[in-house]
Amino acid sequence: MAFLEVKNLNIGFNLSDGFRQAIHNVSFSLKKGETLAIVGESGCGKTISTMSILQLLPENAVIQSGEIVFNDKNLLKLNQKQMQQIRGKKIALIPQDPMTSLNPLYTIGNQLLEIIELHQGLKGKEAFDVAVQALERVKIPDAADKMKAYPHEFSGGMKQRVIIAMALACKAELIIADEPTTALDVTVQAQIMEILREIKTKYNLSLILITHDLGIVAENADKIAVMYAGRIVEYAGVKELFKSPKHPYTKALLNVILDINTDRIETISGQPPSITDDIKGCPFHPRCLNCMEICTKNIPELKKVEDSMAACHLYD
Numbered sequence: 001m002a003f004l005e006v007k008n009l010n011i012g013f014n015l016s017d018g019f020r021q022a023i024h025n026v027s028f029s030l031k032k033g034e035t036l037a038i039v040g041e042s043g044c045g046k047t048i049s050t051m052s053i054l055q056l057l058p059e060n061a062v063i064q065s066g067e068i069v070f071n072d073k074n075l076l077k078l079n080q081k082q083m084q085q086i087r088g089k090k091i092a093l094i095p096q097d098p099m100t101s102l103n104p105l106y107t108i109g110n111q112l113l114e115i116i117e118l119h120q121g122l123k124g125k126e127a128f129d130v131a132v133q134a135l136e137r138v139k140i141p142d143a144a145d146k147m148k149a150y151p152h153e154f155s156g157g158m159k160q161r162v163i164i165a166m167a168l169a170c171k172a173e174l175i176i177a178d179e180p181t182t183a184l185d186v187t188v189q190a191q192i193m194e195i196l197r198e199i200k201t202k203y204n205l206s207l208i209l210i211t212h213d214l215g216i217v218a219e220n221a222d223k224i225a226v227m228y229a230g231r232i233v234e235y236a237g238v239k240e241l242f243k244s245p246k247h248p249y250t251k252a253l254l255n256v257i258l259d260i261n262t263d264r265i266e267t268i269s270g271q272p273p274s275i276t277d278d279i280k281g282c283p284f285h286p287r288c289l290n291c292m293e294i295c296t297k298n299i300p301e302l303k304k305v306e307d308s309m310a311a312c313h314l315y316d
């Protein structure tokens with residue numbers, strides 16, 4: 001049974017030149033313990049789609065329609081107070097830059113204790129022990145001592161571990177990790193991903209991993225949603241997608257990493273459209289090597305293709 005189900009989500013923005021739709025009919029689901037990776041180039045709608053789960057959208061964003069059902073509750077029907085009970089407690093966010101979640105003026109310990117008191121109602125020694133245990137679980141050495149440290153005394157990787165510890169301390173059931181390792185060097189990236197994998201398995205957590213790195217996806221995800229221009233263009237299990245990608249955009253993304261492995265770097269020519277561009281037909285058609293006449297006129301629907309779902313007229 002789905003633990004999170006995003007159904008037919010449509011989101012737009014009020015811009016200076018009028019309203020523009022950014023997310024088109026996006027649907028995905030997640031079971032307990034599963035990892036869904038959402039991949040695509042910058043601006044494809046990965047972050048907007050997932051921030052809508054936490055209702056952390058920019059002020060000019062409008063959720064036009066859709067449902068976000070988490071543990072049998074439609075989150076879009078909850079008010080801000082009810083959402084506060086879910087945000088940080090049931091659903092935690094690991095952002096690209098940990099400093100967006102850490103306050104430089106307070107010690108790591110103060111910040112952990114505050115959320116433990118808020119979300120678990122614990123105080124004093126009990127709260128302190130939970131905080132130290134959470135830091136130990138993310139392999140922060142001398143955890144009790146590190147409670148007194150300020151964020152600036154920690155490296156980027158260590159700060160990211162603190163954010164993961166906060167999610168653990170609150171007993172979050174779903175973690176949304178938005179490019180959690182982009183700002184880190186390769187060795188630290190691998191350590192953070194290993195910690196995420198370990199805690200996910202140990203606590204049966206569900207994870208939404210937003211990334212543009214298909215290498216990370218291959219090692220960590222159960223299924224993948226490939227996004228392009230605010231739409232899911234391919235949705236498949238990780239094995240199916242890597243073995244037999246269906247959408248030309250997915251194939252192009254995979255070629256980028258395959259060619260890096262053989263030292264021949266080939267990127268996808270052209271740029272993804274912005275939300276202010278008016279594109280007719282398939283949004284990928286100006287860059288697609290398989291473009292046909294129908295692609296310039298009709299938007300393809302996401303439909304079943306063998307064991308995957310793909311939005312492409314090649315499968316009509």
Ligand code: SF4
Nearest residue numbers: 282285288295312313
């Ligand atoms: Fe390419 Fe046409 Fe498929 Fe779009 S619908 S990805 S343009 S073949």
